[in-house]
Amino acid sequence: MKSRTIALLGAACFVSGAFVAKVADDKLSVGVLQDAQKLIGLNFTDAQLDSTITELEELRENYEVLRKQNLPNSVAPALVFNPIPVGYTFETQKSAFEAERAQNVKLPRKREELAFYTIPQLAELVRTQQITSEELTKFYLDRLKKYGPTLECVTSLTEELALQQARQADKEIKAGKYKGMLHGIPFGVKDLLSTRKYKTTWGATPYKDQVIDEDATVVQRLQDAGGVLVAKLTLGALAMGDVWYGGKTRSPWDINKGSSGSSAGSAAAVSAGLLPYAIGTETLGSIVSPSTATGTTGLRPTFGRVSRHGAMALSWSMDKIGPIARSAEDCAIVFNAIYGPDGKDQSVYDAPFNYNQSINPKKLRVGYLKDDFAKEYGFKENDQATLEALRKAGVELVPISLPDLPARELTLTISVEGAAAFDELTRSGRDSMLVAQHKNAWPNIFRTGRFVPAVEYLQAQRVRTLLVQQMQEILKDVDVYISPSFASNNLVVTNLTGHPCVVVPNGFQKNGMPTTITFMGKLFGEAELLSFAKFYQSITPHDEQHPSMNFGKKKKS
The missing domain is CATH 3.90.1300.10 (Amidase signature (AS) domain)
Known part of the structure; x- marks a missing residue:
């Protein structure tokens, strides 16, 4: 039962695009993928799952290669969020900044x-x-x-x-x-x-x-x-x-x-x-x-x-x-x-900041x-x-x-991006050094983020x-x-x-x-x-x- 649980954990994370720790010599099977897809609410047939195994195993090897790359927190993804709606234009003309100068200020006695x-x-x-x-x-x-x-x-x-x-x-x-x-x-x-x-x-x-x-x-x-x-x-x-x-x-x-x-x-x-x-x-x-x-x-x-x-x-x-x-x-x-x-x-x-009188x-x-x-x-x-x-x-x-x-459902954005930003912290186990270790603390949030499929993100x-x-x-x-x-x-x-x-x-x-x-x-x-x-x-x-x-x-x- 214990080995089955480990295999399920590895496969579940695997389907979501990552897994917390490499499970050595674990071969994927239809049974493992059947259990894994329950985590993300999918219902592929046995034949459909069987046809994914070869590519999933190749992807798992790719993840290991990518993890060897040095990615400090300062490296941003190639994808950049764009807050600008279609048809929106912001002001381009810049005017002088003007704040109100304090008048008759004296050094206080106290x-x-x-x-x-x-x-x-x-x-x-x-x-x-x-x-x-x-x-x-x-x-x-x-x-x-x-x-x-x-x-x-x-x-x-x-x-x-x-x-x-x-x-x-x-x-x-x-x-x-x-x-x-x-x-x-x-x-x-x-x-x-x-x-x-x-x-x-x-x-x-x-x-x-x-x-x-x-x-x-x-x-x-x-x-x-x-x-x-x-x-x-x-x-x-x-x-x-x-x-x-x-x-x-x-x-x-x-x-x-x-x-x-x-x-x-x-x-x-x-x-x-x-x-x-x-x-x-x-x-x-x-x-x-x-x-x-x-x-x-x-x-x-x-x-x-x-x-x-x-x-x-x-x-x-x-x-x-x-x-x-x-x-x-x-x-x-x-x-x-x-x-x-x-x-x-x-x-x-x-974009200009035209704050003035x-x-x-x-x-x-x-x-x-x-x-x-x-x-x-x-x-x-x-x-x-x-x-x-x-x-x-x-x-x-x-x-x-x-x-x-x-909107609240979209906050998974933080879980996923945070999990990526602190990937090394999680996989190294150093997340145990953080003061907060409760259910809603970062260590658990980052682990949870690993289970969010890229498609759903x-x-x-x-x-x-x-x-x-x-x-x-x-x-x-x-x-x-x-x-x-x-x-x-x-x-x-x-x-x-x-x-x-x-x-x-x-x-x-x-x-x-x-x-x-x-x-x-x-x-x-x-x-x-x-x-x-x-x-x-x-x-x-x-x-x-x-x-x-x-x-x-x-x-x-």
Whole structure:
């Protein structure tokens, strides 16, 4: 019976296009294939199965040959996801980026108040040389050292590099070579982005000493803008959740609660005023969810907007990189520095980001997911207050609904692409080193992904094409739409179609934890989306709230 089980396992994986471990000298038979096809819901006859055996055995030999090829995580498939619907055209004319400069900013008497200043406020202090970049960098480094261990949000401090970059920024600014609002401003990045000389751990035990000695494109672009890299920040292992090899990242609003994931450290550090902004990534909620848990503002850009060169791949057709900051305008300033092609990530489009004062948020056509807002949920009154505030401000809200297609079923995309991205980890057995080993953790998901037939994966992508087209039809008459942040269907659909979103704080739950609301945009419509989010934040005070930082004792989790 045991040998029969092993043969079934090998054949089942074999039919699906791969198998977890080679079964030595196992010959395929009709009986084995009969059992295997039950796994994938097929019903070929014995004669039909018998005729496949020779080719299947040849394919199994081919898999072994292919597995001998060196395929690091950085090698992308030849197939590139295209989020652009048939008949869609994006703007090609580029206009000057324009953010609002902070007026009459003075250095606060209580230096700790700097922790919660926006990028424009900090930029004005640095530009006018009321504070040096080196002083500001040391200020944030001190906060990271003081609060980082409690929040468990830092994998590496890049102190030596940061002080070097800050001193260089001060020299340039003093010489009149001011580069813009990010010049001399400290920042952090999620530790799945590679950095020279510093470890890139992916939050996971098997990689905790890994050094990828190059700067990811996003890191390089921020440094080119004069930014000062001060920290690599935690992520749930291999970009899931808030549990990493060193612990569990906490929300500064309640350190007995996790900061969610997977951009856990980026969101927690910004919320706690340990950094003015940080870079996160999202495949299926990894910017939206931690921004909600920490009360920060997060931008998930359109798929194909920001190069992922130097970023850990989980799902090549769904991964996206974006900023987490204090406000929508902060996100716009950072996004302006990181978007656009780099000649390395072939999924990136050359579309302009025309964020400036010419956009009138009140003239944008705004939809909302009426059925989702009508549901009963714990913080519904906060969302209703958001809708009411916008209506009072003169915004007309038009009800819309998402496509009626099986979106959740398409999330097998992550299982399959993740299984490929971490193929070596699974086959080597090193997946046992990951902290999480439960049923829904990566080791089991990656194993499960090996059983998904290539045909079914491609059929799912064809349904995804229908989803892209139907979303285009639904959004043809709106520029922005609003969704509750809890609405999982919206989160799934728009991560699959590649649409951008901004999640912004809009109040608190009864337990004191923050809530957010989600503003969605058209493909490549970040300028209008961020302008609308900025408008909402101008008529509400929620983005100005921050945790007290009077942490109590942390319970064991």
